[in-house]
Amino acid sequence: MGADGELDVFDAGRCAGGYALGLAVGRRFADVIRSRMRQDLVLREQLLPFASTAAKAPPLLAALEAANRERYPRYWDELVGTADGSGVPLLHVILVNFRKEILPFIPKEGDGHGREEEEEPDGDCSDVLIVSDSTAIAAHNEDGNVALLGHTYLVRATLPDGLSFTAYTCAGELPSCAFGFNSNGVAFTLDSVPPVNDEIVAGAIARNFVSRDLLEAKNLEDAMRRICSPGVSVGHSYNLMDVRGRRIVNVETASGNRFAVHEAGATPFFHANMYRHLQVKQDENSMSREKRAAQCSVDSKETALSLLGDTADDKYPIYMTGPTLHTLCTVLVDLDKETMTIYKGNPKNGEMTLILPML
DSSP states (O other): OOTTSOOOEEEEEEOSSHHHHHHHHHHHTHHHHHHHHHHOHHIIIIIHHHHHHOTTHHHHHHHHHHHHHHHOHHHHHHHHHHHHHHTOOHHHHHHHHTHHHHGGGSOOOTTSOSHHHHHSOSOOOEEEEEEOSSOEEEEEEEEEEGGGTTOEEEEEEEOTTSOEEEEEEETTSOSOSSEEEETTSEEEEEEOOOBOGGGOOTTOBOHHHHHHHHTTOSSHHHHHHHHHSSOBSSOEEEEEEETTTTEEEEEEEETTTEEEEEEOOSSOEEEOSSOSSSOOOBOOTTHHHHHHHHTSOOOSHHHHHHHHTOOOSSSSOSSOBOSSEEEEEEEEEETTTTEEEEEOSOGGGOOEEEEEEOO
């Protein structure tokens, strides 16, 4: 998505395999990927120094590569193709895809004031889920670090078996660590749920690989199997949608094969960056957004978008405009209309940039 809020869409067509898909995406978005790598301070100031100097980096990276390459060989090939196509060093692509699995193990220096908190805050993304007789929607703010402004795009692809998917993608990363859908009628949005460090397993399955796998889910039950079965390093919150079946479920996962499932109903369900059902030790970093959401009445698409555009809390607004975290876009999934609508700017203004049919 460029600075003007317009989202670049690339249809890779039918791809022979993972490497071919990654290569096509890498070539198409080479300038965007290289720009993101240059501007990403987390990569430049934390991940790369750690990878090149820290004694514990080689075994951690080797374990992450071994676990994810073994379980998801096609997606690993996609990473390699993305690096080759864009001309970006493979190490850089690996590091941004394993960002959440590496950062907890980087030694912190100084007195603990600021640097890592400013560069990689954990609070990102908010969702409102409703399934009532009249409304079946998931509304989602895609929040990210300032380095991602102008460095996202939409990827469409068709796999050899005929399955196609559409995925919002951060430059250089696997589709999709944000939201997407496939031709089987499975759609999803994602929320980060950062636990405390002793809840994280070193060198295990990475979230970007799990969400890439989710794009190939056959149905809702298969989607749940794909996200609940891996032994993940860091947990995540998944809002899964069965478009044909008119169902939305929130699934929270954590290391140790732990998960909790909540089915959305007529009572609006707000989820930000805290575990709400799974008992996991966590930093309650999105409490302000949770409290603000509880004060707002939501019963329609319009009120859901209004909530996601809320800026009443100056310090921790639901709709973010920096300086470090930004709401990159807002997406509304309407199961009755079978559409995914992407908004630019504050969603309260209703400025649509794309309306995507899901079936």
